Amino acid sequence: MSGSPEALAALHATAFDAPWDAAAFAALLDQPGVQALVRDDGFILIRVVADEAEILTLAVRPQARRHGLGLSLVEQAAQTAAEHGAARLFLEVAEDNAAARSLYARAGFETAGRRPRYYARANGPAVDALLLSLNLSRPLPSGAGRAYP
Template sequence: MTPADPALLARLHAQAFAAPWSEAEFADLLGQAGVFAVVEPDGFILVRVVLDEAEILTLAVRPEARRAGLGGRLTGRGAVAAAQAGASRLFLEVAEDNVAARALYDRAGFRPLGRRKAYYAAPDGGRTDALVLSLDLAADPEKPALP
């Protein structure tokens, strides 16, 4: 896998999120063992693998490129790469009110595990719960249930 450019990831993340991560934060994450990015021109997925578990750290798609299958494609490629790195389960947190992301992860076969109360800061200053989801990669690591 080609090393990811922290500056590019920061630019894409800033286009996708109101509270983007910095280039330094991406450089730090990419310098950690087991962290990798799958990058396409309009988005990326950042994954961390530790032993037999993996976590999606972030998935960013430029607003102009949404609803065209890129999020599903990135999720699928990230899941396959995590399985190839030895992960049998893939986890993530998603804001309870992020309907589009929840639909994408549901189509991909992720199932709910729990809830983190008041995990995300909301734009209005409030807090939003995060849903903890997981995907079983062990069933068929080459073909996760993805769009």
């Protein structure tokens, strides 16, 4: 898969109910410090500013999930962020997204805060976002992400 805005948007659409379009990806990729780390069946988009980094989005094709790709991408993002001077890596995740929360817990992320009613839901009340952080000066948990080449 290429890292073009169109390719990222197409894959994002397979992974999210409210996907970002190619224009949104193009605008993000034009910003300083933003990088797309791309594999055939997934990608992670990060932004590094000074000594902090943020995971903007992580998308894995549904048929490729549960094989270690997501964790491998998170590890690659952590390594890339650290190489660019970041000491902490942050992200937001919907409180009701058990699969993503499990993935980030395996990678060593810890809850650092909450954004009430951050994620709108079409058929129900808005859901809180959990703000997670990872200290990049510590090694990742032993064995994390080793299943995916």
